[in-house]
Amino acid sequence: MTGRRRWSTEEILDAATELLRTSDADSFSVRKLATALGTDPSSLYRHFRSKTELLRAVADRILLAAMDGYRPEGDWKQRVTALALRVREAFGQQPQLAAVWGRYASSGTGSRLVMEEVLQALRTSGLPDEEVPARYHRLAVLIAALIAAEATGSTVSPEEYEQGLELFRVAVLGADPERFPALAHYARDVRPLGADRRAAFEEILAAHLGHIEAAIRAD
Known part of the structure; x- marks a missing residue:
């Protein structure tokens, strides 16, 4: 009798990523993934100890993709901006996974590469060394929140988007002036919120970086 196929870690992550394209983290389960692969959940737990660990690994692959080919250029603000836009673009191609990243923060290589670059950029900014970790944390929270918020709007169907747009028009254009x-x-x-997302992302990020720069000059 032929035994069940043994799936590699990368193949499992490929299948999980594909499953998450049409579902979300709440409805995703190791059992559903095992069914899609035609195997038993216990075989997947040999690679990942829990659903959370698996989701973190999936999110980390997006960060790895964002860092692929990245080379730091310019001053510290340009470096942080370029990196943030790369991460935004990577999750924009798979918006369902942005919420996964926001909830299940990765601790893999992709995450470490992103953290290293932002910390290195902040170290060259002129910030006192003891302030760098706190500034990094605020930047990370801001970028993750902006990407997750944008991704939420990207996952609606065209019909849902048009319905929402029509409701927006009615609510705004029909507002009682008194x-x-x-x-x-x-x-x-x-x-509406879905308009000019990239411009809003860049402007909010630039304002925050400007706030950091102002604090440096004040010291």
Whole structure:
């Protein structure tokens, strides 16, 4: 009798990534993954001790992809910005996994490469050495939150997006000017959350980096 095929760690991660394209972290399970692979869940637990460990490994692969071919250029702000945009783009291609990253922070090689580059950039910024870890943490929280928020909007279907857009138009253009005077005044210029995401990402990040720069100059 032929035994069941033994799946490699990379093959398991490939299958998990594909499964997560059409589901989310809450509905994902090792049992579903095992079924997709035609194997028993116990065989997957030889590679990963838990669902959380598996999801962290999946998220780490996205970070590895973002760092592939990366070369630091420019000053510290340019380095952080370039890196953040690479991570944003990587998760933008697989938005379902952005929420996984936000919830199940990776501790793998991809995560370490990202952390190393941001910390190295901050070390060259002129910050006192003891302030670098705290500044890094705030940057990481900001970037992860922005990417996760953007990914949430990217996973809706075209029909859902159009429905939401129509509701936005009704809510804004139909606002009572006596009760919502500012909203009525700017109604034709206010844009929905899904518009100009990249520009908003860059502007918010630039503002935060500017805040760090101002703190350096004040010292």
